[in-house]
Amino acid sequence: MNDSTEDSAPEARITPRLIDALYTEAMVLADEARAYFDEAGxxxxxxxxxxxxxxxxxxxxxxxxxxxxxxxWLLTQRAVETGEIMAADGRRPERRLGNANDSDPAVIVQLPASAQRLITASIDLYDRVRRLDEGQVASEPAPSPARALMGRLERDLIWNRGA
Structure with missing residues (x-):
């Protein structure tokens, strides 16, 4: 029997690469949805x-x-990664993933296959991002005032060097 904490689920880290991949996926889906609902649909x-x-x-x-x-949400994560906003600020309620209404399966089945595909893709992407957002809140330690001060000092130091 293993006494270490290796049995627990690994903590998901939201990396810049993941943010970029999800952002690209969201923008492609947005373009497909616009084209379909505004034109072909x-x-x-x-x-x-x-x-x-x-x-x-x-x-x-x-x-x-x-x-x-x-x-x-992804742009907020990118701003946290680049230091434009502090990580603790990124967890404020207004910076969390917004609530999206559920789709009614009884309505979806009446729609054309192309519409169903876009709806399903948007639900899937939203659910994946929601799990990331919820995982951050669950795993985030309490913010440290000392770390916040250090972060501001580091940003100011970097900003003043570039000026």
């Missing part, structure tokens, strides 16, 4: 019954909202 939407058309419009907004919450 118009013809498909017209073939739907009135209730499904309303569902189509609502789901397009939900996809957009999920993606924008993801992008905002």
């Amino acid at each position: 118009r013809d498909e939407r017209q073939t739907l019954d009135p209730f499904a058309r309303v569902g189509f419009a609502c789901e397009s907004l939900k996809v957009t909202t999920r993606i924008m919450h993801i992008v905002a």
